[in-house]
Amino acid sequence: MSETATLNIDRSVGDFSYPEQHKFDAGTGLTRDTVNYISDVKSDPDWVRDFRLKALDVFESKPLPTHWASRDLEAIHFDKIRYYLSSGQRSSTSWDDVPDDVKRTFERLGIPEQERRFLAGVEAQFDSEAVYSNIKKAVGEQGVIFVGSTEGLKEHPEIFRKWFGKVIPTGDNKFSALNSAVFSGGSFIYVPPGVKVKHPLQAYFRINAENFGQFERTLIIADEGSELMYMEGCTAPKFNTATLHSAVVELVAMPGAKIQYVTVQNWSSNVFNLVTKRGLAHEEAEIKWIDCNIGSRLTMKYPGVVMKGRKARGEVLSIALAGDGQHQDTGAKMIHAADETTSNIISKSISVGKGRATYRGLVHVPKHLKNCKNNTECDALLINSSSRTDTYPAITVRGTGNAVQHEASVSQVSAEQIFYMMQRGLTEGQAMSLSVNGFVNDLVRQFPMEYSVELKRLIDLEMEGSVG
Amino acid sequence: MSTGIVSMEERNRLNNDEAALIVMSGPDALENHAFADWFRQLQFDGWESFRDLPMPARTDEAWRFASVKALDISGYTHPQSVPEAAADELRARSVGIAEVSGRMIFANDHLLQREVLSDDLRQAGVIFEPIEKAITEHAEIFREHFMTQDVVLGSQKFAALHKAWVKSGTFLYIPRNLEVRLPIEVFHWLHGSGTSTFPHTLIIAGENSKVTLIDHFESADPGAPGFSCGVNDLFLEQGAQLTYVNVQNWSREVLALQINSTVVGRDASAISMNLNLGASYARTESVSRLVGEGGRSDMLAVSVAERDQEFDQRTLQDHQRPNTASDLLYKNSLDDKARTIFAGLIRVEPNAHKTDAYQKVRNLLLSDEAEANSMPGLEILADEVRCTHGATSGQIDEEELFYMLSRGLTKQVAQKLIVFGFLNEVIGRIGNAAVEERLATLLRAKFSASV
Numbered sequence: 001m002s003e004t005a006t007l008n009i010d011r012s013v014g015d016f017s018y019p020e021q022h023k024f025d026a027g028t029g030l031t032r033d034t035v036n037y038i039s040d041v042k043s044d045p046d047w048v049r050d051f052r053l054k055a056l057d058v059f060e061s062k063p064l065p066t067h068w069a070s071r072d073l074e075a076i077h078f079d080k081i082r083y084y085l086s087s088g089q090r091s092s093t094s095w096d097d098v099p100d101d102v103k104r105t106f107e108r109l110g111i112p113e114q115e116r117r118f119l120a121g122v123e124a125q126f127d128s129e130a131v132y133s134n135i136k137k138a139v140g141e142q143g144v145i146f147v148g149s150t151e152g153l154k155e156h157p158e159i160f161r162k163w164f165g166k167v168i169p170t171g172d173n174k175f176s177a178l179n180s181a182v183f184s185g186g187s188f189i190y191v192p193p194g195v196k197v198k199h200p201l202q203a204y205f206r207i208n209a210e211n212f213g214q215f216e217r218t219l220i221i222a223d224e225g226s227e228l229m230y231m232e233g234c235t236a237p238k239f240n241t242a243t244l245h246s247a248v249v250e251l252v253a254m255p256g257a258k259i260q261y262v263t264v265q266n267w268s269s270n271v272f273n274l275v276t277k278r279g280l281a282h283e284e285a286e287i288k289w290i291d292c293n294i295g296s297r298l299t300m301k302y303p304g305v306v307m308k309g310r311k312a313r314g315e316v317l318s319i320a321l322a323g324d325g326q327h328q329d330t331g332a333k334m335i336h337a338a339d340e341t342t343s344n345i346i347s348k349s350i351s352v353g354k355g356r357a358t359y360r361g362l363v364h365v366p367k368h369l370k371n372c373k374n375n376t377e378c379d380a381l382l383i384n385s386s387s388r389t390d391t392y393p394a395i396t397v398r399g400t401g402n403a404v405q406h407e408a409s410v411s412q413v414s415a416e417q418i419f420y421m422m423q424r425g426l427t428e429g430q431a432m433s434l435s436v437n438g439f440v441n442d443l444v445r446q447f448p449m450e451y452s453v454e455l456k457r458l459i460d461l462e463m464e465g466s467v468g
Numbered sequence: 469m470s471t472g473i474v475s476m477e478e479r480n481r482l483n484n485d486e487a488a489l490i491v492m493s494g495p496d497a498l499e500n501h502a503f504a505d506w507f508r509q510l511q512f513d514g515w516e517s518f519r520d521l522p523m524p525a526r527t528d529e530a531w532r533f534a535s536v537k538a539l540d541i542s543g544y545t546h547p548q549s550v551p552e553a554a555a556d557e558l559r560a561r562s563v564g565i566a567e568v569s570g571r572m573i574f575a576n577d578h579l580l581q582r583e584v585l586s587d588d589l590r591q592a593g594v595i596f597e598p599i600e601k602a603i604t605e606h607a608e609i610f611r612e613h614f615m616t617q618d619v620v621l622g623s624q625k626f627a628a629l630h631k632a633w634v635k636s637g638t639f640l641y642i643p644r645n646l647e648v649r650l651p652i653e654v655f656h657w658l659h660g661s662g663t664s665t666f667p668h669t670l671i672i673a674g675e676n677s678k679v680t681l682i683d684h685f686e687s688a689d690p691g692a693p694g695f696s697c698g699v700n701d702l703f704l705e706q707g708a709q710l711t712y713v714n715v716q717n718w719s720r721e722v723l724a725l726q727i728n729s730t731v732v733g734r735d736a737s738a739i740s741m742n743l744n745l746g747a748s749y750a751r752t753e754s755v756s757r758l759v760g761e762g763g764r765s766d767m768l769a770v771s772v773a774e775r776d777q778e779f780d781q782r783t784l785q786d787h788q789r790p791n792t793a794s795d796l797l798y799k800n801s802l803d804d805k806a807r808t809i810f811a812g813l814i815r816v817e818p819n820a821h822k823t824d825a826y827q828k829v830r831n832l833l834l835s836d837e838a839e840a841n842s843m844p845g846l847e848i849l850a851d852e853v854r855c856t857h858g859a860t861s862g863q864i865d866e867e868e869l870f871y872m873l874s875r876g877l878t879k880q881v882a883q884k885l886i887v888f889g890f891l892n893e894v895i896g897r898i899g900n901a902a903v904e905e906r907l908a909t910l911l912r913a914k915f916s917a918s919v
Contacts, residue, residue: 067527067528067529068529365861367836367837367839368836380846380848382848382851382853383851384851385818385819385821385850385851385852386818387851388847388848388849389846389847389848390845390846390847390848391844391845391846391857392843392845393842393843393844393845393859394532394533394841394842394843395840395841395842395843395859395861396533396839396840396841396842397831397833397839397840397841397842397861398833398836398837398838398839398840399833399835399836399837399838400833400834400835400836400838400863400864401836401863402833402861402862402863403860403861403862403863404859404860404861404862405858405859405860405861405862406842406844406857406858406859406860407856407857407858408844408846408856408857408858409854409855409856409857410846410848410853410854410855410856411853411854412851412852412853
């Protein structure tokens with residue numbers, strides 16, 4: 001295959017930026033002063049300020065996890081990053097209030113007008129503050145709270161404080177600690193008992209300033225028997241120096257609730273995307289992560305579900321595309337903490353050129369549990385001879401009555417297949433694109449329709465634009 | 469879990485008897501070894517590496533999930549030769565398979581007996597000698613192969629310790645084109661309480677040769693604590709076929725570390741099998757390096773873990789050349805509070821195209837307190853490969869059990885039959901009926917002992 005496919009992903013497709021004016025700027029580097037400055041600007045309540053300062057200590061005390069993770073992390077210069085930047089805007093409630101240059105950015109991202117109408121609400125984050133928030137009237141009337149995290153912690157402290165930092169404690173890892181110290185932006189969603197939110201809630205964010213890290217914090221609580229789908233997608237303009245994106249997303253599904261969280265990650269290839277995502281599923285609740293990683297220089301992201309209640313269910317569906325110079329280090333964590341809990345992980349990765357895709361998984365079934373089940377499938381596709389893929393699962397099972405299985409395979413696009421398609425008149429790029437789409441198709445089919453279309457478009461873009 | 473360490477009083481007594489202690493006595497004790505200068509130098513180097521390298525910590529990726537606190541080795545004594553009466557008894561107890569080509573029996577790293585029983589072995593060119601003899605009589609080829617393979621799976625410190633203290637073991641060289649029809653059998657006995665042993669096996673299978681060797685590791689006293697730190701190095705030259713079986717049947721109080729390396733040359737084929745029955749904590753690191761095109765390595769293991777036993781197995785299938793194949797199958801049955809750890813990696817080096825690698829670990833959990841940890845890994849740096857791995861953890865199929873109960877078997881017997889069948893499938897892949905029957909017998913013995 002190495003002769004037939006020399007793919008060079010054209011990254012300039014997503015390259016665009018507009019001049020920004022920032023009303024507040026915390027400068028570069030991270031000290032107690034930076035954290036206090038952020039708290040001042042955001043008029044944080046005292047408990048949030050304390051939370052941030054404690055998190056800063058934890059961040060400083062933790063070493064980089066390079067004993068297992070990529071040494072590329074050492075290329076992050078924490079003292080050269082801007083930890084807070086805001087256009088100073090309050091969240092807008094109507095499309096008309098959104099600044100024109102932000103609108104242009106969204107147009108370039110290709111969100112069609114009708115899709116905007118179709119979607120229940122668009123929570124768009126421009127740099128670190130939510131600038132646009134359009135919640136469909138009906139959703140608001142159902143009692144659903146859909147606001148920025150800053151607004152959430154101020155206006156709904158009774159719900160916010162109860163769960164904030166509980167699913168992912170500050171000290172979970174170095175980057176969750178970093179986020180806890182400097183977070184801004186992100187969403188807070190509360191769905192009342194029994195409410196089924198028909199249309200997905202959606203957020204697009206963008207990084208748009210050089211050396212500017214984005215540290216959004218999302219907390220979603222689905223109360224008993226409620227249902228919600230949340231979508232998150234992002235692309236960033238290309239810069240010369242590395243930028244850091246380090247989000248924390250916490251989901252809480254109360255008994256019988258269902259949450260689906262969909263991500264299409266398409267940061268430009270200079271971004272370090274180090275994200276902690278975890279959900280807590282109570283009795284008979286269901287949390288499903290759908291995670292697509294296409295962009296970034298290094299992504300480290302292992303969405304997890306802690307199945308705390310009987311019959312809770314966790315699922316991770318993951319697609320990663322690693323092009324030249326990219327390392328997609330993704331995976332899943334499934335913690336079974338109650339009887340009859342079930343989890344499913346399906347991961348598909350594609351490595352192109354010198355790209356490297358890594359699957360890291362954790363499945364934990366501690367003692368005295370009955371009838372827990374996990375199924376894990378990891379498939380990797382290698383496109384070129386210099387492509388790389390790794391699989392590092394860790395599975396712990398205690399006791400009888402549980403069934404856990406893990407399978408992984410590595411293969412490549414068959415030269416015969418490509419040859420056959422080219423005989424039928426397809427270009428090499430089209431043939432390759434078709435093969436790759438075929439490889440991920442059974443997984444993409446399980447995605448929400450809007451996203452499967454967008455994802456297919458992204459894969460076409462990555463594969464077709466690259467074969468000569 | 470029991471660490472197999474001698475009591476405090478015993479340790480204090482040993483501290484006063486300096487020459488008897490491994491860790492405390494340092495290189496002084498090496499002065500007593502009557503080896504050639506070059507070998508003694510290796511041993512001093514080994515000692516220095518051992519001293520300089522850190523003890524494993526639980527945060528080391530190579531020791532993830534392992535009970536590293538079990539690794540306290542400070543109290544074990546140097547292996548001393550056994551009294552003649554005991555030696556006679558151990559010779560009599562060294563019963564393996566009926567027909568063998570050759571046999572060696574060691575007790576506490578001292579050779580008790582060496583037999584060459586077949587014409588195959590008597591043929592010109594076969595070397596089947598204890599290491600101390602190989603060092604002087606076959607220095608060149610021995611030196612060329614002795615502990616030359618990097619230890620990469622975590623036990624660098626213990627490999628260095630082995631190098632410092634190794635006294636004896638097996639050196640087997642099969643010349644080209646010779647097929648040794650019957651297996652060769654080696655017994656390593658641990659005698660006395662709190663004794664250490666450093667068993668060593670070095671096999672060089674010459675071009676197109678064929679041979680099978682079984683190492684038996686046994687304790688004279690089934691209740692005696694001890695420490696084993698073994699190394700085995702297998703080299704397969706072009707077209708060679710080697711089957712190596714390691715039967716770990718130490719007493720339940722032994723702490724055992726075993727470092728295995730197999731180097732598979734062009735078109736050569738290795739089958740290695742580890743049977744884990746004894747020890748309180750046994751860690752086995754097995755590396756297969758496929759260094760010639762067309763090479764193949766089958767890595768097999770069966771572990772019967774019960775009570776508070778911990779079996780920790782780490783593997784590497786290192787594909788360095790194109791068109792190589794490896795197939796790993798490890799099965800564990802876990803009862804009581806037993807723990808197992810499996811961490812395996814298939815590594816396909818850049819340009820090792822057309823690699824065909826397979827890795828499967830299966831855990832059968834028989835109690836609510838047993839814990840199985842699996843870390844099957846892949847690192848693929850080439851394309852046109854076929855690499856698959858799988859890990860399963862489950863329990864006895866209720867329907868299967870129900871069927872056997874309905875045929876009048878008691879639950880206990882039915883369970884044992886099912887577990888035996890589960891494990892025996894691996895043994896069936898060795899491809900030598902006599903060896904397979906011997907291993908099945910040992911398996912059954914462990915099951916009947918646990919009633």
